[in-house]
Amino acid sequence: MDLATAGLKTTDHDGVIRVDFIERNILDEANIQLIGDGLNQIIESNDRPRILICFENVEHLSSAALGALITVSNRVGSKEGQLRLSDINDQILEVFRITRLDQMFQIHGTAAEAMASFS
Amino acid sequence: MADSPEHQDDRNGSDSLRRGVLVLHDVRSELDGIQTKVVAGIRDAGYDEASTFAVRLALEEAVANAFRHGNDEDPRKAVKVEFDISGDRIWLAVEDEGSGFDPTAVPDPTEEANLEIPSGRGIMLMRAYMTDVAIVAPGNRVEMTFRPNG
Numbered sequence: 084m085d086l087a088t089a090g091l092k093t094t095d096h097d098g099v100i101r102v103d104f105i106e107r108n109i110l111d112e113a114n115i116q117l118i119g120d121g122l123n124q125i126i127e128s129n130d131r132p133r134i135l136i137c138f139e140n141v142e143h144l145s146s147a148a149l150g151a152l153i154t155v156s157n158r159v160g161s162k163e164g165q166l167r168l169s170d171i172n173d174q175i176l177e178v179f180r181i182t183r184l185d186q187m188f189q190i191h192g193t194a195a196e197a198m199a200s201f202s
Numbered sequence: 203m204a205d206s207p208e209h210q211d212d213r214n215g216s217d218s219l220r221r222g223v224l225v226l227h228d229v230r231s232e233l234d235g236i237q238t239k240v241v242a243g244i245r246d247a248g249y250d251e252a253s254t255f256a257v258r259l260a261l262e263e264a265v266a267n268a269f270r271h272g273n274d275e276d277p278r279k280a281v282k283v284e285f286d287i288s289g290d291r292i293w294l295a296v297e298d299e300g301s302g303f304d305p306t307a308v309p310d311p312t313e314e315a316n317l318e319i320p321s322g323r324g325i326m327l328m329r330a331y332m333t334d335v336a337i338v339a340p341g342n343r344v345e346m347t348f349r350p351n352g
Contacts, residue, residue: 112229145262150320183312
């Protein structure tokens, strides 16, 4: 699968894969299946994946996107990898807080801070 | 109980933008169109971005639930969305063709044991972001109201 089809762009930073959403600023029912498939492809193509998902420019998401992120987190964990999220705006961060998922994910203010946290 | 829309002679607003009935058969291909119409009405009524975010999220959760759980993702079945937007409140109703459900039987997604489950957060988010949420018996219709001052 071409990740661009899923609206994903990946860059490698010393073995950490940074994932950005390039096409849409809305993660919802319309596109989350494709995004989930793309993220799964990234996970499966790495032995112990270290992945940063950057939410810069993402303005809206729904519980479907949260579910996809949980699935990603579970899969990364099963491969002894690491997952970080960054650049989440205040409104979306509030969704994470309300659902208590801010306690499940390692969330950083910036990509630079997230990168520094990988071991 | 969320209140129902009253007939309003809205000479000062964009009537066609602010109220209507929309029908959806597949959330994956039609949700964007629904959201665009409702958000246009919300913005036309002068609500801020935080309000738009809240209502948009609650609407998506309700529509997704209706499609997935109410209609079992069957595109032959319809999800009906009603909306009525005024300056002091936004009213939405979402109805599917299913047999309903018991909202008291939905597990709390914020409990520790449920955090890693990918689904089950829709109703919680609706209740968190809307001022009133009423699930109308037998459970295939939800009516929600947003008031900017809570």
